[in-house]
Amino acid sequence: MLLKQSILDRLYNFLYDTPNMTTLGVSQVRQNLPKLIDEVDARFERLFITKGGKAKAVIISADEFESWVETLASYEDPETMKVIREVKNMSLAEIRKSKKFIALEELKKRLKIKE
Numbered sequence: 471m472l473l474k475q476s477i478l479d480r481l482y483n484f485l486y487d488t489p490n491m492t493t494l495g496v497s498q499v500r501q502n503l504p505k506l507i508d509e510v511d512a513r514f515e516r517l518f519i520t521k522g523g524k525a526k527a528v529i530i531s532a533d534e535f536e537s538w539v540e541t542l543a544s545y546e547d548p549e550t551m552k553v554i555r556e557v558k559n560m561s562l563a564e565i566r567k568s569k570k571f572i573a574l575e576e577l578k579k580r581l582k583i584k585e
Contacts, residue, residue: 491515491516491517491518492515492516492517492518493517493518493519493520493525494506494517494518494519494520495519495520495521496519496520496521496526499517499519499529506529507529510529510530510531511531511532511533514531514533514534515531516528516529516530516534517529517530553570557571
């Protein structure tokens with residue numbers, strides 16, 4: 471449970487301690503919703519919606535939401551957690567030597583991905 475708490479702490483910090491965050495009242499959001507959705511999507515921003523001066527909801531891009539869902543799901547996967555625990559205290563050099571992981575550039579090469 472300690473690990474899940476740290477994930478929640480990181481998620482909280484990501485949500486609230488970020489420069490790309492906007493706060494608007496519900497009436498402002500109602501008047502400008504299509505434009506605000508485009509801005510959230512284009513700029514990867516978070517839009518906090520307040521009602522009565524208190525944050526009540528957040529609008530995030532669909533891509534960001536999917537990323538969070540995937541991240542949280544990976545922490546529930548025992549095999550993923552085993553790997554995370556295994557590499558947690560390893561240096562980058564040790565990780566590279568272990569041959570269990572490959573660099574992003576190597577992965578792109580293997581998958582024939584061109585930028």
